[in-house]
Amino acid sequence: MNTSSTLESRYQRLLMLLPTAYRERRGEEMLGMLLDGVADGQRWPRAVEGASLAGLAVRLRTGAAGGSVRASAFGEILQRLALAGLIIQALYYASILGEFAGVVSNGTFPGWSGESLLIISLVGGETVLPAAALVCLVRGRSRTGRVLAVLGMLLTCVNLALSLASADPVAFIFPAELALTLVPPLAFSLVGTAAVLLGFHRDAPGAAEPGRWLRILAVSLPLVLVCMGVAEFLDDRGSNSGLWVGAVAHMIVSPIAPAVAVMFGVSRAARPVVWSTGLLFLSVPVMAVAFPLVGLLIDHMSLANLVLGPGLLSGSQTEVAWEAIVTQLILAAACWSAIRRNASFTLSAPGLAGPA
């Protein structure tokens, strides 16, 4: 075998990265182009060519033009998950800002220090960056949106690293409490940012229904901020109603991501398919675990207490128990809705649920 045919077979192996249908349609043409650009004495494909083809292979499987119907549906699901993830990140940190505003407004704030300034700056960034990333992504500024989403994730990493460094393990009632408080926001941020990077690549189509996403953000962000601020304010004044307002705010934060993802991800996607729904389900546990549990743990209440009943029955943490129960019911309803829609779609159009 001479050098030319060896190189050609290596290029052919490289092209195997591409989806089969695309390779059958474009492979011969791309191989010709690659061989046209070969330098004298070249025996191996250049690394940049391999990286470029690998990138194209990923983009084709996540919604780029030229990919399959299934890949297009997957890309749409990823985009909706990414946008839902950004909203929930912004809401989660907005709820912390709201609590902080409540503490400051009721006069119990001990005063500014370097540490409190740093924390509030980080939380502010973690609120603003996902919100700004969402605005950029739905307005077609994907590159800026991706950068902002990654910056938001980095801020979360820094914030959690600082929390871990300064945490006092004795202050936590259960051994797993520290990890459960720190890991879910990080896991959620990583999953959400991955969805942004995969769903909003340079060859991805624009986000569907941009106005709807902006309206969701515009309504829910101030709502959570105000609810948490009012809850903290009333709580510190010894009012029971503050606890209930806080529980409502937590409920808004907790179930909204999976609910939005299901409502706008599966039911409204152009071509719901089984494995894209599977991806959605993978994201649900992260969302399901993260926010209700963090809410519970922040209030120093264990999951065991909730399940066994004292939290619900004793009256000391009733609002938190109800918050968790309502959250889980909404999650269950969202999952059931997704399963039914997917099943009915598969039954009515089996061809679209098979391999594309």
Add this chain to the structure above:
Amino acid sequence: MFLILTALVDQPRHGYGIVQEVGRLSQGRMELKVGTLYGALDRLTSEGLVAPDRDEVESGRLRRYYRLTEHGAAELAADAQRLADNARIATQRLQARGVALPGSTGGIVGGLA
């Protein structure tokens, strides 16, 4: 996208021809990679800005030629006009500030005090 469309203005070109022409147009600053080129061609084709023109086999290699559509030409013209307007505004403001433009022979326009 802009340079790929520009490369197809005068004649249909195949993939490697587009890469070479874009390299010439950008004076070597941009080297299109295979994944970038075909991702862009897929998008431009789906938007109706570019269309396959013909297939040829040369030295045993398939070469698919692409041409600029009328819609693509109109989009490129609009983009070119927008960029020209932006460049004109920037040039006027730089001249008003007395900044020399690269390639100009008159030194700093208006001089410096």
